Amino acid sequence: MGLIDGKLPENVLTTTIDNVINYCRKGSLWPMTFGLACCAIEMMACGAAKYDFDRLGIIFRATPRQSDVMIVAGTVTRKMAPVVRKVYLQMPEPKWVIAMGSCATSGGIYNTYSTVQGVDEVVPVDFYIPGCPPRPEALYDAIVALQSKIMTEKVLRK
Numbered sequence: 001m002g003l004i005d006g007k008l009p010e011n012v013l014t015t016t017i018d019n020v021i022n023y024c025r026k027g028s029l030w031p032m033t034f035g036l037a038c039c040a041i042e043m044m045a046c047g048a049a050k051y052d053f054d055r056l057g058i059i060f061r062a063t064p065r066q067s068d069v070m071i072v073a074g075t076v077t078r079k080m081a082p083v084v085r086k087v088y089l090q091m092p093e094p095k096w097v098i099a100m101g102s103c104a105t106s107g108g109i110y111n112t113y114s115t116v117q118g119v120d121e122v123v124p125v126d127f128y129i130p131g132c133p134p135r136p137e138a139l140y141d142a143i144v145a146l147q148s149k150i151m152t153e154k155v156l157r158k
Contacts, residue, residue: 021155025068025094026147027057032067034087037074039101039133046136056143064090069146070123071139075103076116088123094153098142099125102132 061067064087102108105128107117127142
């Protein structure tokens with residue numbers, strides 16, 4: 001046991017600043033609504049009543065300046081790649097990226113000159129969700145995994 005066990009009242013909680021900040025961050029993820037193809041329909045279903053991402057503190061935002069998670073849902077073309085990069089750079093730190101669907105993760109069925117073969121060529125990706133299109137449950141699992149990753153990050157001691 002520690003030096004302070006039994007010396008503080010029962011309602012006193014001891015923790016680190018990193019844990020407090022990370023707990024607040026994981027409970028208030030604001031994803032960017034960035035649907036590029038059919039995977040966006042599955043992403044929109046996550047905000048509806050059946051899956052209700054609001055209960056996790058997830059509120060979809062329409063502007064990158066208010067977002068900390070970018071969910072790239074769909075095919076990224078060469079023409080769209082600079083826009084994806086620009087939107088990513090407009091997001092404040094800390095920021096995370098989820099590649100949703102086969103097209104976003106590896107180009108999918110579009111193995112052509114005009115398609116980026118994975119959004120990780122454009123922006124750094126934290127989580128990949130396979131499928132064509134992936135179910136909302138898969139996005140839910142990725143969000144829970146992202147929340148677990150956030151809890152392990154070092155905020156003050158980088």
